[in-house]
Amino acid sequence: MKFFGSGILNGLRITMRNMLRGPITVRYPHEKLVLPERARWALELKTDENGAHLCTACMACERACPDFIIRIEVTTGEDRSKHIDRWGYELGACMMCGLCVEACPFDAIKMGHDYELARRNVADLEYSLITDEPAAKPKRKAPAPAPAADTEEASDG
């Protein structure tokens, strides 16, 4: 049956079939999808079982960030212990590439799953994830299993 118009009728048949399949809409604010494990959204700091931050203020993430949006202000005490004055994170400029998480040698940060990040004020996009807290003591164990190429900085050319 190849007469002129058969394609049009066939198209009508297909749209009707799709209509009968029913809508696929997820009514967003009322229902939400589960994010996959690796989904990358706003940066979050990890804590240990006591609720203390794991960040040692080693600055690896600050150096790794391509957009220079992580700013860790540290004062180093006389006993070379570090004190984090402010762990600045500029959400408005973050592109959630995850390079900071890959760079972290202590597995102290992660990309969170909170995607409702709209804010009413631009100023609210400036996060201070830590204010005025002593940095964690770096435990010189094997680097945590980051999802990336996780060899230590090698001495290639």
Place this chain on the structure above:
Amino acid sequence: MSPLLIVVLRVLAAVGLLLLNGVVLIYMLRKVLGRLHLRLGPTELGPAGMFQTMADVVKLLTKEDATPGSVDRVLYFLAPAIVFVPSLAAYAAIPFSNKIVAADLDMGLLFTFAILSLMPLGIFAAGWASYNKWSLLGSMRSIAQQVSYEVPLLLAALPPVMIAGSMNLGDIVRAQHGSVWFIIPCLPAFVFFLIAGLIESNQTPFDLSEAESELVAGFATEYSSMKFGLLFLSEFSNVFIFAALMVTLFLGGWSLPFVDPGLLAGIGAPIIFLVKTYLVIFVFMWIRGTLPRVRIDQLLAIGWKFLLPATLLWIVITGVAIKTGQGLFGGGS
């Protein structure tokens, strides 16, 4: 109450109902297109989003009415009215039941077409006055398309008129009571009328005058607020009129086959009529959700090279059939 006041109130009630009809149609379009496209359509406001279009009308009414600087002011303000008034006036001759018809005209069909052919004037005025190139292109297309399709549209409506022997829309329906719906003897004419009707009412795949992927919004580009609302409502009103004409001419109007018309008197007939009309409108929307748009030269070629000869040929065939086989169609005179 003075008789004048009653008349005024009646007219206002009719206009209000017609506006409500337009609003319902817009809601239906959203829902039907949504479902066709695997979406839900409006859901939030009221049960199943029913009040969404009402809210949109309120929004349109309260929006700032921006008038671009270099428009032709008189025409710019007049155009939506010129478009809107015929689309309301055309309801007059359409019989919702044996009794419910605003103006029971002997030339009802002709009146409807005559009124509707005022619309391109308004659309052209809208496009011309807007001082916008997209609007101008859209209104030019609109003129070309509506002028080309007035003739095939009328010709496609003639076979039922020939069989029924009357131009009164009520008589045409009554002629279908006694025999079969005219879609059966006049199937080609029905298809031609469908195509021409889609074109005349600017529906996809022939919505060239506002082709959004080409002309942004066509003749309505520069309109905002309720002026846009009027243009938009009149489009839906047109769709309703063409669907109603189709039901009247080909699908038996308010009647049902094998049902005694006496049973349907009163409230039954208008409901049947509306249901039928809305089913036809659903088909229009179904087509709209499926087909791509034709190009303007192709559109005109369809009209002049195919539709016009085909409708003429079908009129000849109908005429010959009526004359040779008097009584072949029950309503033949």
Place this chain on the structure above:
Amino acid sequence: MTDPRHLAGHAGWLTPNPPHQVDFVPTSLTRAPTGVDTFDTERMVLNMGPQHPSTHGVLRLLIEMDGEEVVAAEAVAGYLHRGIEKLAEHRRYNAVGTLMDRGDYMSGIHNELAFALAAEKLMEVEVPRRAQWLRVLMSEINRIASHLVWYGTFGLDTGAMGQFLYAVRDREVLLDILEDVTGQRMMFNYVRPGGVVADITTSAVDKIQAFLATIDMYLDEHDALLGGNEIFQARTRGIGVLDKETATAFGLTGANLRASGLGFDVRRDRPYAAYDEMRFSVPVAEEGDCYARYLVRMGELRQAVAMVRQCIDGLPEGEHTAKVAKVLRPPAGEAYAAVESPRGELGVHLVSDGTEHPYRMRYRPPALYALQAAEAILPGTMIADVVVILGSVDVVLGEIDR
């Protein structure tokens, strides 16, 4: 094409309006009867875009119209310029991928892959076989997603709305898969010099299997819905013909070239990643019109699905990345690597001076050449065809403007 003067509002490119006696009849103007040209008509300059609904982003087209007929057309690109090439000079090698994603945002994996291949050429790294296969898998999934968007927007350009939503339904599944594996839906940052960031997940494999179970039926539907439609065929057959000579002269690659009868495909002719192990054919059409481009892309969709199947079935065991340093310092030198992106040959030329940033990166966006070719064939068509031709060559402005 893009002359910066136009951005400053200079309109010197216009051919002057014809004087009283119209002596200009476009050679390609065949539809109008000749008598029409004796009217004293004026031409109209239309500014199509950058906010026009079907210029695929922020393309601006200046069109000189004679009625509905296009007399002259000029594309003005650059509204989405972000200086990706320059920005790359200040990024570490494994951070350039984030930039490349934002080039051709419809096919981020291919962009990242092109850069990674160039960097690997410089560093002479051996990439593990599993990583190669994962790259092919993700590339093809991304190709399907990109082609589905093209299919949908092409439907929108011709005036049909359903196609877009049906295509997006299928693409949604693919984006879910990509999010599952890479962490984001469009800006993946997944392919790095040396391999890929992470191995595929079991949930992603399940999703891919579910996708493969239905996609063939959906592709048949898509094909019947748009390509089988007589109106669509009337709109695309014989419209926007790019013959072999024009196509090669403009440096077209990808589906646009193959629709003109030249079967060049980087995947087959200069295989990268694991494409030398894949079994696939390269769809070619001869006509060079919009419908031929449609057919080629629909054929590519099916080939891509076949390749995803092969990848899922035959994914070799092994590491997902080679041992590379966290901060890459490739030896000084130059390298060029090209991939077959959904739009054509996407190349990255990389110059290294031995530091941790590239010295220079040149990005060859295939859509730029397609846009120039499309611009050249616009005169003589109608305004409705302009939209269709632009849609058929599949331009992505993020890539053109870089």
